Amino acid sequence: xxxxxxxxxxxxxxxxxxxxxxxxxxxxxxxxxxxxxxxxxxxxxxxxxxxxxxxxxxxxxxxxxxxxxxxxxxxxxxxxxxxxxxxxxxxxxxxxxxxxxxxxxxxxxxxxxxxxxxxxxxxxxxxxxxxxxxxxxxxxxxxxxxxxxxxxxxxxxxxxxxxxxxxxxxxxxxxxxxxxxxxxxxxxxxxxxxxxxxxxxxxxxxxxxxxxxxxxxxxxxxxxxxxxxxxx
Ligand SMILES: [Zn+2]
Numbered sequence: 001x002x003x004x005x006x007x008x009x010x011x012x013x014x015x016x017x018x019x020x021x022x023x024x025x026x027x028x029x030x031x032x033x034x035x036x037x038x039x040x041x042x043x044x045x046x047x048x049x050x051x052x053x054x055x056x057x058x059x060x061x062x063x064x065x066x067x068x069x070x071x072x073x074x075x076x077x078x079x080x081x082x083x084x085x086x087x088x089x090x091x092x093x094x095x096x097x098x099x100x101x102x103x104x105x106x107x108x109x110x111x112x113x114x115x116x117x118x119x120x121x122x123x124x125x126x127x128x129x130x131x132x133x134x135x136x137x138x139x140x141x142x143x144x145x146x147x148x149x150x151x152x153x154x155x156x157x158x159x160x161x162x163x164x165x166x167x168x169x170x171x172x173x174x175x176x177x178x179x180x181x182x183x184x185x186x187x188x189x190x191x192x193x194x195x196x197x198x199x200x201x202x203x204x205x206x207x208x209x210x211x212x213x214x215x216x217x218x219x220x221x222x223x224x225x226x227x228x229x230x231x232x
Contacts, residue, residue, distance in 0.1 A: 080170065093178070197214040
């Protein structure tokens with residue numbers, strides 16, 4: 001803990017005085033974060049550092065495996081964070097961010113490892129679809145690293161699908177106000193990959209090239225054509 005305590009002291013003595021105006025503004029006027037980021041709780045994946053943004057700019061929800069339980073299951077912190085970010089804060093972008101060397105994904109690949117962690121095992125059931133996709137749709141010849149990589153990326157796609165089951169997100173997509181992003185952070189290289197929803201593939205981000213999105217904000221769209229009813 002010593003370095004953490006030293007960090008608190010350094011923040012108060014050196015960092016905060018330089019950012020006093022920012023914090024005072026945020027304290028007086030509330031937060032207006034640009035995006036909701038749902039990332040893994042892994043200590044090596046720090047959304048604010050990856051995106052180089054300061055306090056007040058990201059609404060972050062972190063958990064083991066960057067998981068979004070579908071709305072039909074028991075209400076929990078992730079559901080509440082999504083609803084609050086969309087309905088109260090009005091975020092226009094939601095990012096689900098997975099990463100390399102993810103312990104949660106390793107747990108899925110080695111079920112025996114979770115025998116003494118029933119809560120982790122139960123939580124990871126929300127990623128079973130990703131595991132089954134990797135088992136059924138990828139070659140048997142993948143080595144361990146390739147299998148893990150594929151699983152972590154498919155997990156991001158599965159969680160994006162779960163995200164769409166949340167009423168606030170479904171409504172945000174129908175009214176054209178939300179954009180969904182799927183990211184994968186490679187720890188050892190610092191490379192970020194983004195899911196291109198149209199190509200259905202992750203692509204490495206490059207400077208000067210627009211970030212692909214999982215689902216772009218579209219014009220308001222509703223499925224029912226009510227014109228014939230109105231004419232009756
Ligand atoms: Zn992880």
